[in-house]
Amino acid sequence: MAIKTIETTKKIIKERAIQNFFRTVSYSRKNVVDDLLTDRPYEFSPSWEKKFFEAMKWSFRHHYRNCEFYRKVCIKNNFDEKRLGGFGDIWDIPHVLSDVFKMYDIQTRTGDMLRAEMSSSGTSGRRSKIMLNMLSGNRLLYSIYYIYKALGLVNATPANYILMAYNPSIDENIATTNSDIIMTYLTPRREIFYALDSKREGRVEFLKDEAVDRLRRYMDEGLPVRMLGFIHHMCEVLKSYKERYGRAAFPRESCVISGGGWKNFSNPCGDKFSMVDFFKEYTTLDPRNIRDLYTLNEHAVFYLECEEHNKHIPNVALACARDPRTMARLDYGQTGLIHLYSPLIESCPVLSLLTTDYGYIGKSCGCSLGGPYIKIIGRAGVTKKVTCAFTADQYVKETVKR
């Protein structure tokens, strides 16, 4: 009972933290990391490199001192603070592979005790778990808000929301659900519908028909509709909508922001699936209002698409692609494993995170923001070759079956 009360209290605090943040959208500086947080997330001023370096150095020192796991990683790689002499040295900060967080609960000691657990949606089989302290959470909220603002998605007109996400009453720790909830604060909220919810029987289901009905009602209301969350479920709803009512005529200022779940979706639709083409076929949405989001539970910086559909790297992060064999940093346009750097999170050693996603870094986008962006190609590390040797991924499948 006591545990339940603590959990409920945490949930309320988390909800209030988000609400409170969006009431004021303010943030007070704690250390050099916070110098990175501005209302211009895509501005790379001459002083940015220095600020970013100082923030990463601070973050490195913090995790090195307060996370035994990360300290061991650094010792194994013969890396300590002395190696951080300038901006270029950031690339050498030892990484932790994102999959490690799927296997182990790793945290960094911080001053504040209150932490929110965030888990991934588990689309690739295992869920990763990250603990966010209040400071890290607030930094992320601040960064996210201004990212959306810079990309023209913060609006004063109320909107109805259809979330292809789990109702937070089922599992409020799922990171994608939280990201989607955060996005509902970018406009005044009229109504929110969760498409992954439990019916009377208590089993969690994809409420496709209900989502279609709700979408129809929102269309009639005429307020902007924002559809957020798993791309796979969005497509299913829109296909079904088209069968029943024809192409979905979204009210003006409506938009779609997908995120998460694309790893599952890429298989049934093939590698050539184009989100923009799909939405053009099934909706009247302006293609500029169709945006995909790349973020990870383990990293939490938002790489949101601009109107040109490039996922911009905000100035709170740094990214490169690496050759999986040699770990060499690749040039712009060359595909490799995406490696992300950001000092924002204090409570988990994710300042240098090697992902298992393939992609490349584009040097400069043609949109008004300019600047580098990430192009995600797909998920790495699943061998497609047929072999008679029993392999690890087959073992996982067999184990799951049992």
Added chain:
Amino acid sequence: MTDRKDFFKQFIFGESIVSNEPLSVKEGEKLLARGRELARKGAVSSQDDIVTVFSRLSKAWSDPGYERRRQAADVLARVSDYGPEFIKAVLEEFAKILAPEYLLHKIEGAFGSGNIQGKLVAQRESSIRLIVQPAGQVLHVASGNVFIACIESLVDGIITRNINFLKMSSDDREFPVLFAESIREFDKEKVICPALSVVWWPGGSEAVENLFKTGMDRIIFWGGQEALKSWQKDLGESTLLIRHGHKISFGVVSRSGLASSDIGHLTDSIALDIAIWEQKACNCPQMIFVEESVPAGDMQRFLDSLAGSLKKLNDAFPPGRRSSDEYVEVLKYRELAMAKHFVTGQPVSVIGPETLDWTIISEEKSGEGFEPSPLNRTILIKRYSSLHALADLFREHSSYLQTVGYRLSETELSEYAVTLSSVGVTRLCPFGIMAIPTAGTPHDGGYILRDLVRFSVVEH
């Protein structure tokens, strides 16, 4: 849809046909009708004549200057992911699997007699005699990982006097045709070629596959589990599917076995088993279990020596092409192993070059269990407390178990063999020959040649 420029050869009853489209349903129907007609006429030649053709072939392939051998080296370097040094070494040995003595060993191992055609084969210690007849029409479904496996399967089908069809893997649509053309070169008397076809269609093409599923007497399947599932569906009433799906192999080193070893020789043999076929063959070890009571110093010497052996082999036979995915899988294993060490404090060592060419991941704590490796010369060293514990570990995976390479003392071998075979292991052999089985021995728990024939029994 196949690319217009994507021309490839098929081999239809002795004729090479260039095509840029996979085998169509219409072509498949014609092929099977002709196969049925041949089977009805009993048109396949004698075992002696077949062996004679293979004898000529074997002689030709043992010559490094043989044009098709040279072509094979080029083709395999292009279509397979193996390094040129390894391909050269395999082709050096290739002639042996075609040699009459090898083929007769196989036949004798499976049937107890070297010549089975049209003869009554007496069964030891009983009055029963057997007549061995070909199964009829046989389809061999090739996997892409071990380019020799489908050739051996085809040779098995030929020496048991069947009408053979080989479905090439999409990864290699050249070497099997090149081999068939090599047979034709030495088959002036048309002993083999009129009953041999090598064809291709993309896996999962339901309409074509259904023709074969209902038209064959036997389908010999080599490959992974997903494709196997598809081949298991909708088989004809008289079609038997012989499954060689995915399997796992491992090694066992006991304390007394290690103590009585020449450690350098032992680890050279283990390294060969690991590196051969880049572990993509089902009989290559993915884990080596070392008895827990092996003293720390000996264990370290074993690991150091194994690392030295893998490095040596890496110099002689550098890894072939690997995909980025394959590198990432190895990288993940290495990183997760180190994370386990850092988080749990359990002693885990990761040994291997930064280039991921080969990797040893060694855990000192026993009971850490069954864990397939990411392949590509990645060996997981585990510890076991007793033979009983080892058997328990493998019991629940019995349907996937295959070869166990061993270094045991003479007195241990029998007990290990009985216990491990009881949980599903189908072959035990010393290290160094895990991927090179002795001719005439069973595979996956049965004799392949027996699956390719029909027995009639004669009783008194």
